[in-house]
Amino acid sequence: MGNCNPKPPFDPACPVESTQQIPLFDEAVDSVFPPSRPIIKVPVTVAERTLQIVVESEIPLSPAATEIKRVTKNVFLEQVKLVPVRFRRIANTDYFEVIRAKLFVSGFIRKNIEYSSAACQGTLRDRIADVEFSGFAELTEGDFITTPIVGISDSSKAHFLSDKNDQVPRLDKYFFQNLVKYNEQPYGELLGANFYELDFSPERVGPEEEFDTLREKIVMDLYVKVLQVQQHQVQSLRVIPRFPEGTLGVTSSDPQPEQPKPCSPCDDD
Template sequence: MKKNHSYGCGSSDKCPPLPKCDTAKSHTHFCDVGTPENTGGVEQTIILGDVPIQTLTEADIYLPSYATEIKQIRKNVYLTQCKAVPVIPEGFPETAPTSVKLYVEGYIHKNIQYVDDCEGYVKDYGVNVPFKCYSLVNTLPEIDWEFSNKNSNSNEIRELAKNGMGADRCSFGSFTFEFLNEPIKCKLLNASVTQMDILSDFDKWGRFDKITEKAEVNLLVRLTQRQLANGGGDQ
């Protein structure tokens, strides 16, 4: 029976561990350690670039009750996704990637304060307005990136059968490898929002409960990657 790790649809944004599998019996042997490489090098965080991003969004916001006037709207910008995927150039791996496909998603959290009459209490309503932007980013410094090959069919090892008429189905092997690339990380440095709010759905007393927002969202996102700098240097 498989164990329930409490990772259901939409239950967590974290990458869960693999399900626990059976463990095969193995024979442990001594290992052979080779000569260390990259001695004297320094691993440091490289700034690939501060990327300006602009996206447009339009949303219909429905207030929980009718209003006669908006007093103020407070806004904060949050990112829910920022993923940079290197674009593999011609001549790879001799030519390193210098471009990425950037996937950015987030939302504007709006705190709307309004009144429903000429006097009375100020009401408060919070709502999130999503936005997204997918784009190509060029002219970055060289990105450290390698492919892996984990499919045993690509570099398969086969031996001749005893009768010399084909492959031995009971003896086979493969050569696989995987490179663990340093991820490209994102950091939101600043954000600005320019918006127009259009009121509609008025009742006979001149009150409204619908706001159509047209917003321009400007972001400045920093892309970084841990890389090896030979010859030492500042960390």
């Protein structure tokens, strides 16, 4: 017959103290949802654009290469600036909606080039190159998801006549007023990039021959989001947690629970 005794458990070599956790009961907190119309100040999307950037460059390789193994790329934005050029006044205020603007972008493409040299069992070489680019795009009213807002500052100046001669102005007395509005600067956010690239040696080389220059032609679709912090009034529900109070917080104006009816001798009939 076989051995009916169970095999003893495996003894750990490096035991540490542990505590078994006790499961806790949990349930959702009851909430009250009164309607509200708050005014919030948040970043809003002004525009989302795809910018096609075309660059050509020559990258020196040292030591020289015989074969390109792999090329990886990332894009870094250094500038995303919106310059308004056409406006529409908002009601009777000194604030204007931007209905046409120039979007300036600049940055660089960081390339990581891995290649092999002429050595039969040489190490894999690595070359990092930063390819700069810059340009602008034209944005019209239909390109904006939410129109940017600009407040215009102003100044005024009052002149006075001489106290002794009403026909002569005073050049030493003026009244000035300066109204300054500080605007939220639109800013950019990098969403992504799609690269199409052709890399080759500018001089024709045969198999196993070396080349020390890599010419590249890159077409990059750059995806950019433009935002501006604005104030908006929204229709929402305010969420307020509500806890079971028991006898706490109960006042005379609160509805009282229904009391049971007293028993009568007739109830048993």
